Amino acid sequence: ETGVTQSPTHLIKTRGQQVTLRCSSQSGHNTVSWYQQALGQGPQFIFQYYREEENGRGNFPPRFSGLQFPNYSSELNVNALELDDSALYLCASSLGASGGNIQYFGAGTRLSVL
Amino acid sequence: RKEVEQDPGPFNVPEGATVAFNCTYSNSASQSFFWYRQDCRKEPKLLMSVYSSGNEDGRFTAQLNRASQYISLLIRDSKLSDSATYLCVVTPNTGGFKTIFGAGTRLFVKA
Numbered sequence: 679e680t681g682v683t684q685s686p687t688h689l690i691k692t693r694g695q696q697v698t699l700r701c702s703s704q705s706g707h708n709t710v711s712w713y714q715q716a717l718g719q720g721p722q723f724i725f726q727y728y729r730e731e732e733n734g735r736g737n738f739p740p741r742f743s744g745l746q747f748p749n750y751s752s753e754l755n756v757n758a759l760e761l762d763d764s765a766l767y768l769c770a771s772s773l774g775a776s777g778g779n780i781q782y783f784g785a786g787t788r789l790s791v792l
Numbered sequence: 793r794k795e796v797e798q799d800p801g802p803f804n805v806p807e808g809a810t811v812a813f814n815c816t817y818s819n820s821a822s823q824s825f826f827w828y829r830q831d832c833r834k835e836p837k838l839l840m841s842v843y844s845s846g847n848e849d850g851r852f853t854a855q856l857n858r859a860s861q862y863i864s865l866l867i868r869d870s871k872l873s874d875s876a877t878y879l880c881v882v883t884p885n886t887g888g889f890k891t892i893f894g895a896g897t898r899l900f901v902k903a
Contacts, residue, residue, distance in 0.1 A: 680835075680837075711889070711891065713893075718895075719895055719896075720796075720879050720893035720894050720895045720896050721836065721879075721893045722893070723890055723891050723892065723893075726889045728889070733889045734889030734890050736890060768835060768836070775889050776824075776889075777823050777824040777883030777884075777889060777890075777891065778823065778824040778841075778883070780826075780838050780841070781838070781891070782838075783835035783836050783837065784835060785834070785835050786835055
């Protein structure tokens with residue numbers, strides 16, 4: 679086990695709603711990255727938080743936002759849900775924000791938007 | 793052109809076979825390279841980092857060719873348990889953190 683936990687495991691929402699996904703990082707890790715993985719695709723980088731600050735962002739609209747807390751756990755918020763937001767959302771924690779750091783993934787939250 | 797491209801697959805091989813996956817990347821300033829493995833409906837897990845000098849871990853060998861901008865993964869003596877999707881991962885030097893995953897190559901090892 680990686681020690682990275684995500685909640686909830688599954689979620690069903692309707693178009694236009696808002697959702698919050700949560701991630702607890704591995705003990706000692708100060709960095710959390712979030713990814714969206716559509717069926718049959720590789721994970722797409724959404725953003726990274728390092729010591730409570732956004733440290734990098736992929737090509738996702740502003741309705742995807744996040745937070746990192748002092749204990750380094752993190753939230754991903756998605757507003758105005760669209761059907762295409764249906765995917766597996768993964769968080770990964772690492773010790774440091776360098777690209778060379780190994781990322782440890784949680785089991786993900788599977789979001790379905792109807 | 794995608795930033796990271798992998799062999800589309802799937803690869804179907806018998807147990808004991810040797811199989812090679814290739815991955816190309818477009819950003820020549822990319823810094824870090826990895827291979828992750830993802831089992832069906834599970835999270836990705838690190839298989840190995842890829843170093844400029846090449847590296848080996850048991851039956852797995854990874855190579856990096858910076859001049860041609862590709863990385864490779866060789867699996868020798870394939871086992872049934874190697875059946876999974878193999879994801880190529882590149883971290884470009886963009887000033888802020890960014891990680892790019894390839895779409896993955898599916899491997900089926902059959903008895």
